[in-house]
Amino acid sequence: MTERMTDRADLSARTDRKTGTADTGHPIRVMVVDDHPMWRDAVARDLEASGFDVVATAGDGPQAVRRAQATTPQVMVLDLNLPGMPGVQVCKELVGSHPGLRVLVLSASGEHADVLEAVKSGATGYLLKSASTQDLTDAVRRTAAGDPVFTPGLAGLVLGEYRRLASDPVPAASGEPGAPRLTDRETEVLRLVAKGLSYKQIAERLVISHRTVQNHVQNTLGKLQLHNRVELVRYAIERGLDDA
Numbered sequence: 001m002t003e004r005m006t007d008r009a010d011l012s013a014r015t016d017r018k019t020g021t022a023d024t025g026h027p028i029r030v031m032v033v034d035d036h037p038m039w040r041d042a043v044a045r046d047l048e049a050s051g052f053d054v055v056a057t058a059g060d061g062p063q064a065v066r067r068a069q070a071t072t073p074q075v076m077v078l079d080l081n082l083p084g085m086p087g088v089q090v091c092k093e094l095v096g097s098h099p100g101l102r103v104l105v106l107s108a109s110g111e112h113a114d115v116l117e118a119v120k121s122g123a124t125g126y127l128l129k130s131a132s133t134q135d136l137t138d139a140v141r142r143t144a145a146g147d148p149v150f151t152p153g154l155a156g157l158v159l160g161e162y163r164r165l166a167s168d169p170v171p172a173a174s175g176e177p178g179a180p181r182l183t184d185r186e187t188e189v190l191r192l193v194a195k196g197l198s199y200k201q202i203a204e205r206l207v208i209s210h211r212t213v214q215n216h217v218q219n220t221l222g223k224l225q226l227h228n229r230v231e232l233v234r235y236a237i238e239r240g241l242d243d244a
Helices: 002-006 008-014 037-049 061-071 087-097 112-120 133-144 155-165 184-194 199-206 210-224 229-238
Strands: 029-033 053-058 075-078 102-107 125-128
Touching: 029 037, 029 061, 037 053, 037 133, 053 061, 061 075, 061 087, 075 087, 075 133, 087 102, 087 112, 102 112, 102 133, 112 125, 125 133, 184 199, 184 210, 184 229, 199 210, 210 229
Parallel strands: 029 053, 029 075, 075 102, 102 125
Antiparallel strands: none
16 A cells, blocks of 8 residues: 555546546545545645545544545445444445535455445445555546445445345336336436446446436436435336346
C-alpha cells in the first residue's frame, strides 16, 4: 500500500485528471472514512491527486456521520471496522437520510457475510484494500455515476443474494391493480439492471447516453417508491425480469 499510494509523481503521470470529474464538469466530492490515520491520509491524497475533491475525512463512526451531514459528499469511501459505530450502521444511517449519497466500501475483509451486510445497508459497491490506486479511483468515479462496483468474484455473490431476497415482499409490480405504470423503455432498462449490467453497459446496449439511463432508473425508483438499486434489483428479479 505504501509503495502504491505514495508514488504520487508516477500516479499523476498515469492517471487522467478527469477521472475525478463528474458529468457536470465539477470534481466529484468524496469523503474518506477509516480508523487508520496513515491509510486514511494516503487514500485521501491519492484521490486528490486524481482530481477528486476530498471534502472530509473521519476516523470513527459518529464522526463520519457528523462530517458527512456537514459536507454532503457525493461518494463516501468507507471502511467497515470503525470505533464508535460499525461501518454498516454509518452506511445505513446516512443513505437512509441522504439518498443522493453513494457509499463505496473499502475493506480488508472479503468475507461473504461482510459483503452482503454492506450491500443490504445501502452500499453501492465493495472493494478490497488490495486493489490498486487506479482500481480505486475508477471505482469511486463509477460509484458516483451510480454503477455497482465490486472486487472481481464478489459481484456474482451479490447477484445470488438478490435472487434469494426476491422472495421477500416488495411493492406491487407495474400492471398490478393500483400500481404505477412503467414506460416500455423504463421496463427495458429495469430488465438490464436486473441482469447485473452497469449503467455504461446498458447505455451501450440500448444506444442511449449514460445520463439517460440514470434518468430512467431514477424515474423508476420514484414510481415504484423504492430507495436504491438494491431494492430495484430485488423488485425486478422477484418478477422474473432478469430471465426475460
